[in-house]
Amino acid sequence: MSQIIVRPATNADFDTLLRFEQGVIAAERPFDPTIREGPVNYYDLRHMLTAPEVMLMVAELDGVPIASGYARIEKGRHYLKHTHHAYLGFMYVVPEHRGKGVNRLVIDALKNWAISKEINELRLDVYYENHPAIAAYEKLGFVKHLIQMRRDTTAASGPPVTSANPGSRPPPITLHPQPTLKKMSTQLLVADLEKSISFYTGPLNFHVEFRYDDFYAGIGRDGHSIHLKQSAPLPDERDHRRNNGHVDITFSVEAIEQLYNFLTNASVPMIQTLRAMPYGKEFYVSDPDGYIIAFMEE
Numbered sequence: 001m002s003q004i005i006v007r008p009a010t011n012a013d014f015d016t017l018l019r020f021e022q023g024v025i026a027a028e029r030p031f032d033p034t035i036r037e038g039p040v041n042y043y044d045l046r047h048m049l050t051a052p053e054v055m056l057m058v059a060e061l062d063g064v065p066i067a068s069g070y071a072r073i074e075k076g077r078h079y080l081k082h083t084h085h086a087y088l089g090f091m092y093v094v095p096e097h098r099g100k101g102v103n104r105l106v107i108d109a110l111k112n113w114a115i116s117k118e119i120n121e122l123r124l125d126v127y128y129e130n131h132p133a134i135a136a137y138e139k140l141g142f143v144k145h146l147i148q149m150r151r152d153t154t155a156a157s158g159p160p161v162t163s164a165n166p167g168s169r170p171p172p173i174t175l176h177p178q179p180t181l182k183k184m185s186t187q188l189l190v191a192d193l194e195k196s197i198s199f200y201t202g203p204l205n206f207h208v209e210f211r212y213d214d215f216y217a218g219i220g221r222d223g224h225s226i227h228l229k230q231s232a233p234l235p236d237e238r239d240h241r242r243n244n245g246h247v248d249i250t251f252s253v254e255a256i257e258q259l260y261n262f263l264t265n266a267s268v269p270m271i272q273t274l275r276a277m278p279y280g281k282e283f284y285v286s287d288p289d290g291y292i293i294a295f296m297e298e
Helices: 011-031 045-050 102-116 131-139 193-201 235-243 256-265
Strands: 004-008 054-061 064-075 084-093 185-190 207-212 216-221 224-230 249-252 270-277 280-286 292-297
Touching (some): 011 045, 011 054, 011 064, 011 084, 045 054, 084 102, 185 193, 193 207, 256 270, 256 280, 256 292
Parallel strands (some): 185 224, 249 292
Antiparallel strands (some): 054 064, 064 084, 207 216, 280 292
16 A cells, blocks of 8 residues: 655755745635746745755655655744744645645644744744635635735725825835845865865765866765865965864754764775863864865754
8 A cells, every 4th residue: 555755855856846836836825816927936946955944845655755744944033932842844745645644744744843942932934815725725724824914005995195296106215136145155275176075075975066067076965065165275275274274164064973983994085183172072184185174063
């Protein structure tokens, strides 16, 4: 008998997730006249697949994804009892498997992930007129909490006026989006690109995010990335940094002793063995080009 399995989504699910996203948008268009016409996207799926504050999951049957959903840890408002909550979204089930409790399985998995992160508040949005969805979420323990209201200022419900010209509409306001830093990547100059990629994707468990020609690549893990450019680093500069204990990259980690034992057993070059410092525990490793990478746990 086939069993539905809920698991974290991977890059291999990307095309399927894009189809699911369009299914969500098609389902929500009748409830939301503000969605613009033509092709649109809701989510930055590449980011969601790697972001540490997001758990994107799929439910699969016989190896085929049939549903999706994510939980994203968000900071609560300063006056609330909880400091953080998990926001649920991208709840989608393919039509032929609706009504079989698949959505419940996905939400249960997301709830368990949130609990593992010490989050005790789940939140989601539902369109006011989407009565079937509201009823389904209520069966899962969710309660109505807040109604978001909107108004189209061009609608005829009493024309807005200005003191300078009564009866006229106010001039349009141009809103300029504020710039946001989404991600930071450090660049390392390496003598042998393939050797460096093998090092980072081996025991350090990074993955290749992209490659450009034969001299540039990006690698990532847990939402963090390093860019590698084939261009030999200066030996004197490398020697100076190593002799003076200058660290090139620092990662804050959990379970540092387990990581230290794993990398030691994998024969990763150790510059500094695991030690206790006033600010926490730390150890240093060296990559093929002599870059010093520190791992620290507060």
